[in-house]
Amino acid sequence: MKGSASGVIARWGVAMSIVLAVTAVRAPGDVTTERSSSILIFPKVQFDSTGVQTGAPVDTIIQISNTSNSMVFVHCFYVNAVPEDPSLPPGILNPPQCQEIDFSIWLTKQQPTHWVVSSGRRLDQTDKSCTKDFRGCSGAGFDPGLIPPVSDPFAGELKCIEVDSSGAPSKGNHLKGEVTLVTPAGDASKYNAIGVLGINSDQGSNNDNTLCLGGGRSSQCPSGAEYNACPETVILNHFAENATDPVVEELDNGQSRVATQLTLVPCREDFENQIPAKVTVQFQITNEFEELFSTSTTVTCWSNLTLGAIARVFDVGFLGTRFAQTRMTAATDDESGFVGVAEEFHRQGPAAAPLVSRAALNLHGEGVRPNSDTIVLPEAP
Amino acid sequence: MHVRTGRLGMLKQAAWWGSVSVAAACIALSGARADVTSDQAAAILVFPKLVVDTSVPPETARGPVDTLIRVSNTSDRPITMWCFYVNATPHCTNGTGSCLSTPVTCSPIGACKAEWQESDFVVSITARQPIAWLASQGAVLCQENDNPAVPCLPLSASGRPGPKGQNNDGSRISPVPEDPFIGELKCIAVDQNNVPVERNDLKGEAEIIRSTATSIDVEGYNAVGVPAILGLNAIWNGDNTLVLGGSCNGGANSGLPCSNASSCPGGTCAAEYSSCPNILILDHFFDGALDPISQRQVTTDLTLVPCSEDFATQVPLTTTVQFLVFNEFEQRLSTSRPVTCFQEFHISDIDKASKDRSIFSAAVQGTLTGQTRIRGVADQDQAHGHALLGVAEEFRADAGSAAVNLHFQGIRPQSDFIHLPAGGL
Numbered sequence: 001m002k003g004s005a006s007g008v009i010a011r012w013g014v015a016m017s018i019v020l021a022v023t024a025v026r027a028p029g030d031v032t033t034e035r036s037s038s039i040l041i042f043p044k045v046q047f048d049s050t051g052v053q054t055g056a057p058v059d060t061i062i063q064i065s066n067t068s069n070s071m072v073f074v075h076c077f078y079v080n081a082v083p084e085d086p087s088l089p090p091g092i093l094n095p096p097q098c099q100e101i102d103f104s105i106w107l108t109k110q111q112p113t114h115w116v117v118s119s120g121r122r123l124d125q126t127d128k129s130c131t132k133d134f135r136g137c138s139g140a141g142f143d144p145g146l147i148p149p150v151s152d153p154f155a156g157e158l159k160c161i162e163v164d165s166s167g168a169p170s171k172g173n174h175l176k177g178e179v180t181l182v183t184p185a186g187d188a189s190k191y192n193a194i195g196v197l198g199i200n201s202d203q204g205s206n207n208d209n210t211l212c213l214g215g216g217r218s219s220q221c222p223s224g225a226e227y228n229a230c231p232e233t234v235i236l237n238h239f240a241e242n243a244t245d246p247v248v249e250e251l252d253n254g255q256s257r258v259a260t261q262l263t264l265v266p267c268r269e270d271f272e273n274q275i276p277a278k279v280t281v282q283f284q285i286t287n288e289f290e291e292l293f294s295t296s297t298t299v300t301c302w303s304n305l306t307l308g309a310i311a312r313v314f315d316v317g318f319l320g321t322r323f324a325q326t327r328m329t330a331a332t333d334d335e336s337g338f339v340g341v342a343e344e345f346h347r348q349g350p351a352a353a354p355l356v357s358r359a360a361l362n363l364h365g366e367g368v369r370p371n372s373d374t375i376v377l378p379e380a381p
Numbered sequence: 382m383h384v385r386t387g388r389l390g391m392l393k394q395a396a397w398w399g400s401v402s403v404a405a406a407c408i409a410l411s412g413a414r415a416d417v418t419s420d421q422a423a424a425i426l427v428f429p430k431l432v433v434d435t436s437v438p439p440e441t442a443r444g445p446v447d448t449l450i451r452v453s454n455t456s457d458r459p460i461t462m463w464c465f466y467v468n469a470t471p472h473c474t475n476g477t478g479s480c481l482s483t484p485v486t487c488s489p490i491g492a493c494k495a496e497w498q499e500s501d502f503v504v505s506i507t508a509r510q511p512i513a514w515l516a517s518q519g520a521v522l523c524q525e526n527d528n529p530a531v532p533c534l535p536l537s538a539s540g541r542p543g544p545k546g547q548n549n550d551g552s553r554i555s556p557v558p559e560d561p562f563i564g565e566l567k568c569i570a571v572d573q574n575n576v577p578v579e580r581n582d583l584k585g586e587a588e589i590i591r592s593t594a595t596s597i598d599v600e601g602y603n604a605v606g607v608p609a610i611l612g613l614n615a616i617w618n619g620d621n622t623l624v625l626g627g628s629c630n631g632g633a634n635s636g637l638p639c640s641n642a643s644s645c646p647g648g649t650c651a652a653e654y655s656s657c658p659n660i661l662i663l664d665h666f667f668d669g670a671l672d673p674i675s676q677r678q679v680t681t682d683l684t685l686v687p688c689s690e691d692f693a694t695q696v697p698l699t700t701t702v703q704f705l706v707f708n709e710f711e712q713r714l715s716t717s718r719p720v721t722c723f724q725e726f727h728i729s730d731i732d733k734a735s736k737d738r739s740i741f742s743a744a745v746q747g748t749l750t751g752q753t754r755i756r757g758v759a760d761q762d763q764a765h766g767h768a769l770l771g772v773a774e775e776f777r778a779d780a781g782s783a784a785v786n787l788h789f790q791g792i793r794p795q796s797d798f799i800h801l802p803a804g805g806l
Contacts, residue, residue, distance in 0.1 A: 033420045034788050059674045063664045065752040110707040112664055112752040116673050129747035130670060132737045138673040141709020141748040176788050178664055186675035186780025237451045237511055237586055246515055247447045247590035249530035286509040288535045290543035325453040325511040348597040357781055359601040364420050364584050
């Protein structure tokens with residue numbers, strides 16, 4: 001028995017309406033800053049002993065822990081994105097180096113570890129433990145491996161990938177991490193590493209050197225998604241650039257202004273061929289009057305810009321309100337997805353010599369990208 | 382339209398519609414949330430720690446402080462939220478006022494006792510609108526002669542409405558009930574009649590800002606979101622008892638934890654909102670350790686609040702909390718402590734030992750950093766709290782501070798309940 005053409009069309013129309021109505025419920029972004037994962041992305045890692053690139057000296061502490069009861073192996077990659085000439089500001093004529101350096105660590109059951117990026121961490125069993133009278137025990141504990149120091153200055157990201165003892169990618173979702181950016185004066189900001197959960201399914205993995213984040217089957221990803229997808233939209237609530245800090249004003253402590261640095265890194269990475277990923281990021285900004293503005297910028301390998309440097313539209317004088325919500329998407333689905341972190345700098349006092357404090361905030365994600373983002377690892381020995 | 386009348390036709394039609402429904406359900410389930418979240422929009426926002434002290438001289442140890450709360454609507458439809466401050470400011474029993482200071486002083490004779498008092502307000506947010514307020518000041522609709530330093534709600538029907546005519550009318554954000562203040566804020570997505578709605582459209586942050594004439598210190602954290610379970614997955618009744626997580630009733634997985642109907646084949650899942658986490662994980666410096674960059678001693682404060690809350694009867698719930706502490710040698714120590722309603726502690730005070738003898742002290746642990754797993758002990762008694770949420774803050778001696786969200790692991794079979802006052806406002 002066959003239905004008429006109109007009946008079939010009508011039935012499919014109703015059916016698709018049901019499917020669309022259900023799928024209209026937005027899917028969550030699948031990367032996470034609060035759950036143990038198989039890939040950790042630390043978007044903002046800085047070491048600058050003189051402040052030549054960052055404006056003021058800063059260093060970074062990385063913390064990683066194994067949240068499982070078995071040993072975990074980790075393959076980590078620094079991506080140094082300081083400009084080719086680190087003594088000059090970044091720009092079109094001074095592009096980022098996008099230089100990768102990798103190392104391996106291993107963590108025993110539930111083991112936490114840490115290192116300072118400027119010094120790395122050596123295998124040294126003579127490291128002294130902390131006592132009541134000795135507090136500087138930075139090397140104490142099981143050394144997780146030889147972690148190289150970064151160059152000075154360094155500005156870029158760290159990606160860490162859970163692997164098995166042979167070095168092949170493993171999707172145990174056993175890693176959590178944090179970053180603390182600290183100035184020599186003790187001002188600090190802290191954020192959670194962004195985690196990408198491995199998908200543990202019979203079909204969803206081939207353990208090769210191409211890691212597939214989201215998407216379906218393709219020539220690069222014959223098994224389909226092996227890890228969760230990067231978010232389709234990244235959301236930031238923020239101060240308008242150069243807006244005043246209401247608490248400083250409330251407490252009558254003089255002039256103030258707030259600047260927000262936005263650090264974005266593409267989800268795609270080709271560590272084998274050292275090809276930096278590029279993405280055009282579209283910004284949609286809504287101010288407190290619900291007025292909508294937009295702008296865009298291009299991120300190659302890594303980007304750390306104040307909102308004011310991205311576009312004048314972020315400035316409080318243009319935006320007209322003190323607070324805004326910004327939604328960021330890749331310009332096209334074919335480009336890489338991206339993740340990031342925001343860091344606010346609150347300045348108090350005269351503009352020439354202000355007091356400064358920094359605070360980092362993880363961004364929110366919404367939706368999942370339809371296409372795969374791939375991370376290509378160097379071939380194992 | 383051709384009508385099938387035969388038995389085979391009916392079976393085929395049923396099978397076809399069934400497959401469409403399954404496809405739709407599968408697609409919907411792919412978007413279902415399993416857990417609470419601090420990086421996605423949600424229907425309930427929990428700000429575990431707000432602190433205000435603008436008194437002169439300040440009572441709090443680190444000087445004048447206020448908390449900036451930012452919330453935005455991530456959808457293109459207006460939304461209303463019903464918010465509850467939980468005032469956990471301790472007071473001297475001799476009536477001499479609050480006792481947030483360290484060390485506590487309630488002279489001449491008196492004890493310092495925590496109190497828990499709820500106060501609530503409603504705020505309407507237009508499409509995609511960001512709003513913000515100072516905990517010490519609250520916010521009202523903007524007026525012409527307002528102090529420009531104090532954030533206000535800018536859209537009104539009589540003044541300046543939004544581009545689509547939406548406005549913040551009917552909103553009045555109350556300031557925290559006292560200064561100094563310490564406590565929590567919970568905000569719940571509701572409709573205009575204050576009936577909870579299944580909309581995961583709220584995101585928020587809190588910034589704790591300390592400022593004196595010679596210093597400024599800012600720390601920020603994301604509000605913890607509890608997503609509503611959407612569409613086909615939930616047994617949603619919109620009453621005043623919000624059910625966070627739970628177990629399957631009947632079916633193959635009866636008694637096991639569930640976050641949506643798909644977890645309970647043949648049965649039902651009672652949850653309206655995602656489950657609170659079974660375990661919170663905190664990576665931290667051990668107290669008293671020297672920060673290797675600034676060479677200053679680091680201490681960590683942990684704030685914990687129960688997921689369950691009874692705003693209707695104002696009965697504070699107590700949860701026993703187990704702490705498992707691992708150092709960088711993989712050595713494990715543990716302790717436990719009850720938490721009632723709201724608790725903020727220096728981690729080295731959790732085990733009530735002297736600073737250098739605490740299991741959270743670098744002097745005892747021997748390493749700079751550790752991992753602590755925090756678990757609320759659950760039972761079937763609804764008078765007890767079950768799961769917990771929280772936030773951590775790191776302080777460097779005579780320098781800055783930084784806040785960080787905790788990690789979550791697992792869900793549990795016991796539901797947590799938020800009881801709202803009956804009849805809305």
